[in-house]
Amino acid sequence: MHYFCFYILALISFCASAQDLDYSDNYNWAYLPGDSILWPEFVEKDTLASQVDVFFLYPTFLIDKRDERWNYNIDDSTHRSSAINSIKMQGSAWCSAGTIYTPYYRQANLKAFRNIENDGETALRFAYNDVRAAFKYYLENYNNGHAIILAGHSQGSVMLSELIKEFFDGKPLQEKLVAAYLPGAGIRKEEFKEVKLMTHPDSVGGYVTWNTFKRNYDQPNYHNWYKGKAVINPVTWDASEFASRDLHKGFYFTNGKMYSESFETNTIDGAIWITIPHFPYRLMALTMKHYHVGDVNLFWEDIRLNSLARIKSYFRP
Numbered sequence: 001m002h003y004f005c006f007y008i009l010a011l012i013s014f015c016a017s018a019q020d021l022d023y024s025d026n027y028n029w030a031y032l033p034g035d036s037i038l039w040p041e042f043v044e045k046d047t048l049a050s051q052v053d054v055f056f057l058y059p060t061f062l063i064d065k066r067d068e069r070w071n072y073n074i075d076d077s078t079h080r081s082s083a084i085n086s087i088k089m090q091g092s093a094w095c096s097a098g099t100i101y102t103p104y105y106r107q108a109n110l111k112a113f114r115n116i117e118n119d120g121e122t123a124l125r126f127a128y129n130d131v132r133a134a135f136k137y138y139l140e141n142y143n144n145g146h147a148i149i150l151a152g153h154s155q156g157s158v159m160l161s162e163l164i165k166e167f168f169d170g171k172p173l174q175e176k177l178v179a180a181y182l183p184g185a186g187i188r189k190e191e192f193k194e195v196k197l198m199t200h201p202d203s204v205g206g207y208v209t210w211n212t213f214k215r216n217y218d219q220p221n222y223h224n225w226y227k228g229k230a231v232i233n234p235v236t237w238d239a240s241e242f243a244s245r246d247l248h249k250g251f252y253f254t255n256g257k258m259y260s261e262s263f264e265t266n267t268i269d270g271a272i273w274i275t276i277p278h279f280p281y282r283l284m285a286l287t288m289k290h291y292h293v294g295d296v297n298l299f300w301e302d303i304r305l306n307s308l309a310r311i312k313s314y315f316r317p
Helices: 006-011 047-051 077-089 110-114 116-141 155-168 172-176 220-226 282-287 297-315
Strands: 029-031 052-057 099-103 147-152 177-181 206-208 265-268 271-274
Touching: 029 077, 047 052, 047 297, 052 116, 052 155, 077 099, 099 116, 116 155, 147 155, 147 172, 147 297, 155 172, 155 177, 172 177, 177 297
Parallel strands: 052 099, 052 147, 147 177, 177 206
Antiparallel strands: 029 099, 265 271
16 A cells, blocks of 8 residues: 655655666656557547647555565566556556656655655655656657646656656746646645646646545544545546546456446545445455555546546647
């Protein structure tokens, strides 16, 4: 389970180091345009997508408590395969709206978020330094004036929050920001100065965020990490307290199939909770302790359609 303390964001710096990855080398990118990834069959590019780039960052994979590494080497075959799978299952939710760019980054071990004073801060700085270097290379070599969607999950959302503060918040590049999708991380309501939480489904230039629980959300993880943070309902894309099952557009499961009208969505203080999904593997959902891993997949089609609505709004005269 990837739970992140909101205050960690303020601790991550972006100092360059001699150990920077070289993002002119395609080996250091998990996905660039033209790479061979089989997108879901129901993905269709919008005509405006050629004018939009999606900078997608995958979530934390280094979660084994027995693993002593503070950062995940991108040469690790499990890291690389996990990143590709995340792009297929999560990043694909945005590929109708733009061209995907995903760098490998030496992400911090999950334990870094709970051990800031014991090398955790250094690990997070190290990870963000990669993300920053990749984004700078992307801007200088790939962007070509395109509008930008930032999309991530969990640690990916944490890192994107830092990118927003350094590159977008109150800066000229904010004009290029269609939207930032930051699920799976406790984002403070006052995290950014000018990049605002969007509470309308076709607003642009801001961010959206949510954290998914089961009905029994009244637990330490909710109170420690999410209560009081920013949140929207990722079915209605506003502050609605409830979205009925018939409004849910689609849950993309690992079998490659989409399941619509699967659950009700309830907005609470800083998070959302959903009813048990109605789909053929319902028993699996019953046994899961939490839904953090599904922050994107549970709302895959909702995200895809919303990102299309936002790019149309962005380019509207």
